[in-house]
Amino acid sequence: MVSALSNIHEYLWLILAFPLAGVVLNGIIALVAERPLLLPADGHGHDDHGGHGDAHGGHHETPAYRKLVAFIAPGMIFAAFVVAVLSVLQLTRMPAEARTVVQTLFPWIQAGGLSVSVALQLDPLSSVMILVVTGVGFLIHVYSVGYMSHEPAFARFFFYLNLFMFSMLTLVLGSSYLLMFVGWEGVGLCSYLLIGFWYEKDSASTAGKKAFVVNRVGDFGFLLAMFLVFWNFGTLNYTDVMAKIPSLQHSGILTTGLATAITLLMFVGATGKSAQIPLYVWLPDAMEGPTPVSALIHAATMVTAGVYMVARSNALFMLAPFTMGTVAVIGAATAIFAASMGICQKDIKRVLAYSTVSQLGYMFLACGVGAFGAGIFHLMTHAFFKALLFLGSGSVIHAMSGEQDMMKMGSLRKHTPITFWTMFIGTLAIAGIPGLAGFFSKDEILWRAFSSDHGSPFLWAVAAVAAGTTAFYMFRLIFLTFFGASRMDKEVEKHVHESPFSMTIPLMVLAALSICGGWLGIPAALGGSNYFEKWLEPIFEGGHKAAEAATEAIGHGAMAHHDPMEFILMGASVAVALFGIAIAYYLYMVRPEKPAKIAEGNPNLYRLVYNKYFVDELYEWLIIRRIVDWSIWLWQMFDVQFIDAIVNGVAKTVRSAGDETRKIQTGVVGNYAFSILLGAVFIVGYLIWR
């Protein structure tokens, strides 16, 4: 089979081309077939349709174009997935050190020393990413077909979704930082479009804008990092940059200071995209988008781009211990901070959003302690179980006719068994119950946070507490949603139903992945072979080597795997997770009235946590208000009152001077003659005097 396509890597571009074809086709359908249907009938467009397509009942005959879209959009992604799988399979058959394939498509920007081509790079790191992106992406596309079936702007939705896939694949497959940046901004655009998909809702379009702008703040860092890289390395291609590190180190150009500057700037970009402190604020708001979007973009793929970037640049990061420390601390802080915010949220999607922020913090913690492989591993498992959880929550919302408040749910287990069971698996996975995907990846991170050169017991403790908190609020979610007495509105309760197969099948597949996904990386301590780590080894080798060259360090202690400490810590983390689950069980199953009492007992603390520590308000007051006020001042005071006042003042002066001097023109001829005479006197006088 593969021999027919003797070298699948020559068809790498197909991975991008399929989603792009989907973009074009869906775009045309949206424009030609769907647009006229969406126009208000009276031409002035006033109707009370609030936008929530999934809240609408009432089936009509499905128009043909919708069937076409429902086929094209997932189909294209599936095709890309197939190509991706074939490519990766071929990659596995190559020797480990040769596993970097670059396919150049066409020159993009060339100016002087700058030469950036549109080129794709397939190596172990990007292969993991494309498999996750296309795989999870395909499942979510299938799910979306069911979830968005009542949405009027069906084609437009898939147009955006395919565009997102295209951008995301550009991000991970691009062979240079600039191309990564293209995808980086592209996914930001799609995120903007999809969060604001129901643009008639003010909160949705505001959230979209916020996401884009906050991302831009991060991009600012990314851009500057690129400039630094270019002017010091003379190239933006990954392979060239990595190849040049040793020689530049040798010649003294690439100092620790420079590496720190580059990597810190890159990390600024990563905090924006991956919602880390201080730029995480957009992600919770991003839940305004349709739920599949939250699953795809704001859980499984886009938000992990920052982790991907850090992992991609690991060689540079390893040269900058200060940055590594920063990354680890920010990651750990985000993990615990976001987890604490998840405790009190009532909106089911917001809980998951904070959980995502928190889990991303884990990934950065991993990168920060030098365990890039562990970070990517967690990225992958997280993609499985978080996508599952989001899609599950979507299924719940679907069942609840659009209700997202967990306080109005309960006992759904009976009505939606598949959703319940799959979500339960996802929750177990994220809580770190042994045997499931989340356990392996999270444990790897915790262990490395403790044991690696860059790690410390403190980081481990923070991460472990965060893990416990995660277990607590995730089970709180499960208990509030699926167990206990029903708190649903009567009207809603009548319509509660399990979702269609197009939605439940992806759930089941993801549940399976959430269980098995971790088995790829069972650590040696547990008798596994940690195939995942080995697969990524070639990527991170360079970084370790560079770091050694820089510091002359004493080997990597992290490789000492058979440490009894590892088992102790593993047990501890499992215990912490179980403790969290136990508390959740006590508070929400045994004594359901207790949480409200606790909240009443500590009103200030509760308000603080419930309002997310007022960070949004702080930003609003400290930055946005200041900038806007200042801008108004600049406009009204500086522009109008100062510059224009000068301009108009000069004009007025000239005019009033003219007004005065014109009075010399008396109209009496004699006076004019007198002036002529005076002039003659002066001129003759000058001629004589001269």
Next chain:
Amino acid sequence: MEPILFTLFGAIAVGGALLVVTRKNPMSAALSLIMSLFAVAALFVLRQAHFLAAIQVIVYAGAVVVLFIFVIMLINVPENRLPIEKPTVYRLLGVVAAGLLMIEGGLASRNFSAPATAVGEVGSVEAVGHALFTDYLFAFEVTSVLLLAAVVGATVLAKKKI
């Protein structure tokens, strides 16, 4: 001989000029102007510019001043409607400025000396005519256009109903 005659006619010319600018009655002023112009004609003769002297008498005394007198009689402004002219600072300034100009003119021309070439027949009818119809033919022809324009203009302007 020349200095005496020059002094005589120069004095008459200046005296006539002073009378022109000081008379209240325009008719007196016009007659004084004739006096001044005749004296200038005499000065022209002194400089052997006979042709110009003749023209001066014919054109100025015979045409221009007569035109003035015609106009004075034509519009015949009554005595009491003549402008009332009182000495003001402004007019004093005018006199001072003109005086300054005079002094400057004197300063400028006091050391003027002509080259010692023989005084040729530059003012005779023949010499002027020759120059006029050779070197300055074009200017002469243009003069005729100017006069034509003046005739037309004067006629149009003075017509009662335009």
Next chain:
Amino acid sequence: MMGPSAYLILSGILFAIGAIGVVARKNALIILMSVELMLNGVNVAFVAVGSYMGDPTGGIFAFMVMTVAAAEAAVGLSILIAIYRLKETIDITELSVLKW
């Protein structure tokens, strides 16, 4: 034999007196006459210098000036008549429609 300076000074005096007339008088007729005086003063200078230099150009210039003077007098006086018909005055200080 006297030099040209005397003529030039005389010319200056005549010119200045004419200028006084133009600047200081209000009667439009007198002003026009004063203009003639100024032109005459200039003519004196032209003729005198021309003859001393042995150059007919001075005379030609004086001739041209006379032409202009005649034309000016004709046009000027006709304007005066027109104004008098309109305004019943020859006081130039009352004719200031063109001010500002």
Next chain:
Amino acid sequence: MTASPNLMSNILTILIFLPLAGAFVLFFLPKENGRAIKHFTLLVTLVEFVLSVPVLLNFDGATAAMQFTQKVPWIPQFGIGYNVGVDGISLWLLMLTTFIMPIAILSTYAAVEKHVKEFMIFMLLLEVGMVGVFLAIDLFLFYIFWELVLIPMYFLIGVWGGERRIYAAVKFFIYTFVGSVLMLVAILALYFYNYKVTGVYTTELSALYNLNIPVKMQFWMFLAFGLAFAFKVPMFPFHTWLPDAHVEAPTAGSVILAAVLLKMGTYGFLRLAMPLFPVATFDLMPFVTGLAVIGIIYGALVAMVQKDIKKLVAYSSVSHLGFVMLGLFALNLQGIEGGILQMINHGISTGALFLGVGIIYERSHTRQISDFGGIAKIVPLFTLTFMLVTFSSIGLPGLNGFVGEFLIMLGAFKTSPIAVVFAASGVIFAAVYMLWMCQRVLFGKLTNAHKLHLTDMNFREIAYMAPLVLFIFWIGVYPDPFLRKMDATVNAYVQQIHAKHQSALAASPAGETLLARYFDVRK
């Protein structure tokens, strides 16, 4: 495409004077038939565009020299000649001009109702001036065309403008004219200096480039030229005419103003101020760069708080032109190529933005952001186009704005990294003000539907937006053809000014401070 050699050798002259001939013919058309006049003008500008395409196709990107040159003595006594030519710098600006004109004309079909004939005559005269400015390689000729542009624009704003049109027109005229007069003084000074050194009177640029002007003189001349161009660009703090002019001008006027007229300023820097006075250019670079960066941030901040869409776009122009200036004064290949490309990009994107504003203004007769809201529901196609243009303006990768901005910042980072740090923050603000505006105009609940009388874009509007959109994608995805045409010229250009700077500096004492170099300052 093969064109007869005869046509090709005269092509530039034809390009300059074809609109003039068109304007002449328009004089004799009856003014009652507005439709026919519009059709005719459109035809003229289309022919002009078609004629400019062979220039592009036959342009040799491998040489830095002027091409398609024509040289005719004009006032030989003064050494003034009619010299025209095109190189990698002016080529794209020429193309931009001929490309944008038919679009602007097409946009007037519904907007201009009164004095159609005069309007079109002025438009064509404007084109004569603009094309002339970009093609002239004689200082005097350049100045003539430079001033020629002013007059039609003055009338376009003053006659067909909005409520405060007279104020805006006068402000526009005087602002730019003050600069022009300064430039004229400098041109004369340069002219006579050249005579003093070489003994030949000439205004030919190629001759003037070879002068080695004393540094003190360079300083003052650069200031004079620079001020003229800075007014036109406009650079902070000389920008206040722009918002007024844009707000009051008719849509077509705004489009031309933004797309081409502003580029004349930056082009002037590139063609005259920088190569003629390289030492002053290098020495004043921090100053100009600083103003450019202030312009970027200032324009963006002030744009953010505008209530009038057109004014917002006008201020965004201040910001974008700041980027162009930043690029040009990076004085390296990336910066200058980026700057030129960004001129084109800004012409396309901002032109399209103004056209978009014009489309909804024609229907609703308001430009206040607060009057709109949620119109995406009723004008989806317009929304799509407008968002696309918005993202191009923001500088989204894959669209045209990014390529230019990236090259500019990349180039400028080499020479003044601090400036780029600030300029990059302008990228953030660009997203803020554009998206905020879009959100308030396009999204949200549809509130004012009945008052606005909005209908979606009609065929004519699609027809003139489509080419712009095409180029937004083309430059974004495959800018290579654009960059390759300017490579040789810009390369030679950069080398030349660096060399001239070096040789001039070799003569000056080591360790000389700028103050000592330009002013008689003793230590």
